[in-house]
Amino acid sequence: MAILKSTLTLLIVVLMPSLLLGAVQQHPLLMEGKQALYQRVLSKPGAHFYEEIQKAKSKPATPFSVFYVYNRKTKNGATWLQLGHNRHGELAGWMPETETIPWNQGLTVAFRDPVGNDRVLLFNEKDNLKALIDSNDKEKYRQLYQAAESGELDDNSPVIAIQPRTHIDILKDFYLVPIRDHEDIYIGNEQARILQVSSVPLLPAVESKKADVAPKRAKASDKKIKPFRSAVVFVIDSTLSMDPYIDRTREAVRKIYDTITKEDLTGDVSFGLIAFRDNPQAVPDLEYLTQTYVDLQQGQDAAGFFNQVSSLKAATISSRDFNEDSFAGVNEAIAGIDWQGQDARYVVLITDAGPREAGDPLSGTGMSSASLRQLAQDKGIALSVLHLLTPSIMADHSKAEETYRDLSYYPGIGSFYFGVETGNVERFGRVLDALATQITEQVKLAAMAAAGKNMALERQAKNNQAEQEKETDQLAQFQAKVAKLGYALRMRYLQQNDKQQIPNVFNAWLVDRDINKPRRQTLDVRVLLTRDQLSDLHGIMHQVLITAEEGLLSPRTFLHDLKSLAATIARDPEQLGTTTRVTGARQGNLADMGFMREYIEDLPYTGEVMNLSLENWQDWPAREQISFINRLEEKINYYQVLHDHTDLWVSLDGGPISGDSVFPIALEMLP
Structure with a gap:
């Protein structure tokens, strides 16, 4: 008996490593035609895991969580997937395939605001959409569009859904539209992409019975729609010689407060003010880089605003050069002001100097105009620039104008830049008065429309906007853009109780450009990352750049590491850190492993890095190479700022913001 026990013990000892090894060697299924990319899926809202196929549910899955596919089985005509939390064999359970969305790339799209467009x-x-585009049949498109818009699509229609008529804020009503397949096509002379997508909201649609009850309850309790609120934060240059513009800004705000009081809109329009100078480490007597004089709570009424701003004076000494850190002031307005509850959000930059951009050693943000603009758009803020073109032999106004136009660009409308010739104070005042008056008028129109009054005024405002767009005068064009943005924001506000939702469609085809206006993009391409993944991306990119600057990476390895990083983000962010040499990946980067092409091919959209070859890099002059590296550093700084803005992140399980919270990051902000 003792011999038998000894034999069994020895057998277990011998077999145990093999058993353990067998468990470790379990891998997910590969994507078709791939050697290194595994099949992945997203769990739909409401999905559940099962310990065994068609047995009792075990636990719910967090919506839009990513899982690896380890096995597929069909039972009673239904396909089931065995899913794992990672690619290392940690299994989660079985799930019906119908409760998942294929997620073989991390790209998703978000619908742009449709106001004023189809x-x-x-x-x-796909063939139905492609045939419509190829035939350029405008009449057929019009018929299909009208049927979809009116909700009269018949069973034989090739159109199965239409984008909601209202703008849906992805941060308030989170949804995903993952890209499953694509094909390049031309609409006229514009290159476009036909995309196969799934369209899934995080929360289920409200049932019709409940939707019918809601208005009655609201009426019974006499519940009113919340007032439309606008906020304007002035970011004003307070360096030498700016006193006349500071005083004129005070005057403009005082006029608006008088109007607000007369129209009984006190509290519905708030003003804030942030002053900026320049890096005090370079010139200590400047005293500060930025200073918030008035926040939006203090600026709800005239007394609060002017009590706070009374001490604002221009500096008595000059900054180091003609550039000043206006970006630090704008960043403070975006990050330091509490914008919650504001339906329309404006930041108005007033300066006569060029900005300190990323790469400038005196920059307080390390961010570019593109990064700062994207951060503002992430928070729903429109940036305007009133650029005082004061005479100076030092000023490079043309370069500053180019940067400020880029900073103040708003998708679908254009740049909110206004250059004030010679810095004329009277001209500046007229522009400021016009801007502030328009914003206040928007609040008045929204209040009337919400009360069901004077919708004719809203229509007249729309007509006035159309007339202004025909004007060639700079101020009229600027006002037309403000009116167009204001109209879009009011429509969002007025339709907030209209429970529009992204259509819940598992398999559909769309085109990423407007069929009637091919130059207009209808979608924003994004990559869904968790907060932890963004942190990893920030760290690895920083490490790649530092190592390259120290001369420890050859140009080839530098580019291959960057391309590996970009491709990994688009394909499988869970693998960040395992596909770059600089992080000590055992097999090197994707080029070393021979998988670079496999990762990049089939992606419908690629960023700047993935399209850059070693030959192109070596052909670039030193200035262009430095500019490229500066753009990467700007993105690294953006990642840090975005990571720290916890109000932008979405917790899919309803819990507090954590490393698993997600944000759909614009593709152009990735490497």
Whole structure:
């Protein structure tokens, strides 16, 4: 008996490593035609895990969580997937395939605001959409669009859904539109992409019975729609010689407060003010880089605003050169002001100097105009620039104008830049008065429309906007853009109780450009990352750049590491750190492993890095190479700022913001 026990013990000892090794060697299924990319899926809202196929549910899955596919089985005509939390064999359970979305790349799209433009049509088959585009049949498109818009699509229609008529804030009503397949096509002379997508809201649609009850309850309790609120934060240069513009800004705000009081809109329009100078480490007597004089709570009424701003004076000494850190002031307005509850959000930069951009050793932000603009758009803020073109032999106004135009660009409308010739104070005052008056008028129109009054005024405002767009005068064009943005924001506000939702469509085809206006993009391409993944990306990119600057990476390895990083983000962010040499990946980067092409091919959209070859890099002059590296550093700084803005992140399980919270990052902000 003792011999038998000894034999069994020895057998277990011998077999145990093999058993353990067998468990470790379990891998997910590969994507078709791939050697290194595994099949992945997203769990739909409401999905559950099962310990065994068609047995009792074990636990719910967090919506839009990513899982690896380890096995597929069909039972009673239904396909089931065995899913794992990672690619290392940690299994989660079984799930019906119908409760998942294929997620073989991390790209998703978000619908742009449709106000003033056609909404996106979703088709049942690629061939139907492609035939419509190829034939350029405007009449057929019009008929399909009208049927979809009126909700009168018949069973034989190739259109199965239409983009909601209202703007849906992805941070308030989170949704995903993952890209499953694509095909390049031309609409006229514009290159476009036909995309196969799934369209899934995080929360289920409100049932019709409940939707019918809601208005009655609201009426019974006499519940009113919340007032439309606008906020304007002035970011004003307070360096030498700016006193006349500071005084004129005070005057403009005082006029608006008088109007607000007369119209009984006190509290519905708030003003804030932030002053900026320049890096005090370079010139200590400047005293500060930025200073918030008035926040939006203090600026709800005239007394609060002017009590706070009374001490604002221009500096008595000059900054180091003609550039000043206006970006630090704008960043403080975006990050330091509490914008919660504001339906329309404006930041107005007033300066006569060029900005300190990323790469400038005196920059307080390390951010570019593109990064700062994206951060503002992430928070729903429109940036305007009143650029005082004061005479100076030192000023490079043309370069500053180019940067400020880029900073103040708003998608679908244009740049909110206004250059004040010679810095004329009277001209500056007229522009400021016009801007502030328009914003206040928007609040008045929204209040009337919400009360069901004077919708004719809203229509007249729309007509006035159309007339202004025809004007060639700079101020009229500027006002037309403000009016267009204001109209879009009011429509969002007035339709907030209209429970529009992204259509819940598992398989549809759409095109990423407006069929009637091919130059207009209808979608924003994004990559869904967790907060932890963004932190990893920040660290690895920083490490790649530092190592390259120290001369420890050859140009080839530098580019291959960057391309590996970009491709990994688009394909499988869970693998960050395992596909770059600089992080000590055992097999090197994707080029070393021979998988670079496999990762990049089939992606419908690629960023700047993935399209850059070693030959192109070596052909670039030193200035262009430095500019490229500066752009990467700007993105690294953006990642840090975005990571720290916890109000932008979405917790899919309803819990507090954590490393698993997600944000759909614009593709152009990735490497």
